[in-house]
Amino acid sequence: MGNPSKDIPWLAIFDAYGIHNHDFEEEPFFISAKEIKAACQDFKKTAEKEVRILCYQAQRKDKPQVFVDKGLFLLPVKNGEYAIVKGEGYIDIPDIISEPVLFKPKIKFRLFSNEIGDSEMQHLDYAHAAGMIEDFCEVGDLFLTIRGRKYTPPFSFNVGGTTIHQQSVQTEVDAGYEGENHLVLIEGKNTGVNEVIIRQLYYPYRKWSEEISKSHGKKVIPVFFEKRGIEYMFWMYEFKNENDYNSIKLIKSSRYIVT
Structure with missing residues (x-):
């Protein structure tokens, strides 16, 4: 269709x-x-x-x-x-069938401002403040350092049996969190989706791999996030071959409910 x-x-x-x-x-x-x-x-x-x-x-x-x-x-x-x-330009986002994690936030008092509105970024901000993102990623402390639109450096990659030379494209990251040895890049949605174009994960991944991994040795971790009702849902991916657009693999997923 x-x-x-x-x-x-x-x-x-x-x-x-x-x-x-x-x-x-x-x-x-x-x-x-x-x-x-x-x-x-x-x-x-x-x-x-x-x-x-x-x-x-x-x-x-x-x-x-x-x-x-x-x-x-x-x-x-x-x-x-x-x-x-x-x-194939897209990847299916699978249902998370495991039991939800009942999560007690590390915040010492209730926040009210995060309950006003319904944007991906505000849900991500709360998930980070509560400690959910660190709990899910299991890579230690994470600090918000990236947000918004940036241009990619030139890079080449394989897709559909051919090589594409990408020169400079504007990409957007809903939130990027840097740790001692890792950089977590999150693509967030606040509406139910069951698929996403791989580019939304791959282009930011390649940009920051070129900028951070090669110069500072930090591993870039792509994560897809969705706030669905009362659940905070996370899917962690990796690219088995950074030069292959279709080498994306799901590593783990989890859903959280704040208690």
Whole structure:
């Protein structure tokens, strides 16, 4: 099943640049935001011509039908430039079936401000203040040092049987916590999801591996987080091969309920 608001514009893009006949087994197809905009300039609705909306593919359901039919997904390789890649771009987030951890916060008094609103970051801030993140990661003390958007350094990686050279892409980390020997990077959601595009974990992982691991020897740990009802849910991942986009593996998961 495709995404109706994107189906026709992306067909127009594929028609305009002969992408239907491209051999994706040989290499990705590279396309710029300028080219996407030009191919969609005659559409009337914003959702049918806005590059940011057309290129948003955080989950499989966001992909247009032509991507679904051909087994493709989209990756940014430079600001304003994309690679259309054949392969599996997403990872399923499994249900956590283990019993929840009944967790007593290390906070000495009740916090009220964290109960106002419903953003990923405020839930992460509370989980860190309560000691949940340190308990889950088991790597000692962790201190909040990273938050928000930053650009990646250049790096290359393998995906879909081909090599992509990524030059500089803006990535976002909901929260990054540094310990003595580790750097924990968390991608958070506050709505129920059962999948995520690997890029949201991989690009920050590669950025900080280049910046921190290689110069200071600290291991980078990608973590996916979701606040679901009263439960704080964590999934820890690792990339078996840092140069392989699809080498992501689940290490452990746990869900916490504050007592």
